[in-house]
Amino acid sequence: MKDFLIVGNWKENKTLGEALMWSKEVLPKLKKIKRVRVVVCPPFVLIPALATLFDNQPLQVGAQDLSEFVRGTYTGEVSAEALRGFITYTIVGHSERRRALGERNKNIAAKVKNALCFGIRPIVCVSDKVDLEGAIFNGEAGFNEQNFQNQITSVFEELPPKEQKKVIFCYEPPTAISKPIGPIGVGQAAAVSEVEKMAKIIQKTAPTNLILYGGSVKSDNVLDFLQSPILDGVMPGSASLNAQEFSELVLRVEKANQ
Known part of the structure; x- marks a missing residue:
């Protein structure tokens, strides 16, 4: 299977403290991923802090x-x-x-x-x-x-x-x-x-x-979309805010790509 792109869109959510707690839980779980590209898009004010935290990690920072x-x-x-x-x-x-x-x-x-x-x-x-x-x-x-x-x-x-x-396109x-x-x-x-x-x-x-899909993507349905030969990734919104749910979503894709 091809490598997939997962773009977490936090929208207008999380304080610095909440972002740090999220990172503390997610980074150890995802440190060994190799077949998934993961991008997290927080509010502008949190970008510098996450860029520092994600340095030398398999996660990247994006903007909204x-x-x-x-x-x-x-x-x-x-x-x-x-x-x-x-x-x-x-x-x-x-x-x-x-x-x-x-x-x-x-x-x-x-x-x-x-x-x-x-x-x-x-x-x-x-x-x-x-x-x-x-x-x-x-x-x-x-x-x-x-x-x-x-x-x-x-x-x-x-x-x-x-x-x-x-240019990457996301149908939402x-x-x-x-x-x-x-x-x-x-x-x-x-x-x-x-x-x-x-x-x-x-x-x-x-x-x-590349073509992504965004709209109520979560760990329970992500593989349905990524098994499609025409899709290259997904953009979860609310699922990316929950550290446990987002980690599970990414890990399911990683396992499917083994």
């Missing part, structure tokens, strides 16, 4: 976002240049940011370009519930393949071919995203057949790029 601007008078923004000494990956365009913060394809494309300029590999989240500009919509409107593909082509338009290959249907507060994997994960269908659509435009 970065600025679309290189630098300047943009209060509250964090640039790719400032992050490059701490992270190797960054999430970009999560559906929660598209919905709550008004991010659109053009903003996401600029962030991807900035990330790659500073050696950070972007993980672009794509949704099946978007309009032509990449905004999340509610309601019963049907799937529009052109709108879906625009999330990919808008990113590629800003990049030369050799840089396009570095909004209906599968766990609620803000609740138990692990409280949302309803998408069916593997549906995820594979969407991954094949991604491959039409991005045939050589």
Whole structure:
């Protein structure tokens, strides 16, 4: 089996003390993993501390976002240049940011370009519930393949071919995203057949790029997704917050890859 990428998205969770306790429990359990690449994406303020803790460990640190601007008078923004000494990956365009913060394809494309300029590999989240500009919509409107593909082509338009290959895409249907507060994997994960269908659509435009799935992934269902030949990894959210659950998730994938 191929090596898999597991990206834990902590979202707006954990204090420094909680992050240290999580690391104290997780690092000893995962110190011998070899067939899984593990990235943890904490809030910005925790990135330096985790980067230090993860030094010489099989875990890497990522960001949940970065600025679309290189630098300047943009209060509250964090640039790719400032992050490059701490992270190797960054999430970009999560559906929660598209919905709550008004991010659109053009903003996401600029962030991807900035990330790659500073050696950070972007993980672009794509949704099946978007309009032509990449905004999340509610309601019963049907799937529009052109709108879906625009999330990919808008990113590629800003990049030369050799840089396009570095972009990772993560299919994350909004209906599968766990609620803000609740138990692990409280949302309803998408069916593997549906995820594979969407991954094949991604491959039409991005045939050589890595493809992940995100949405209520947990230790009980992770192997269902990773046994699919078309998927290269997963992005757990709530499951990554619980040290025991996240360790179990990673170890199950590691064991399956032996």
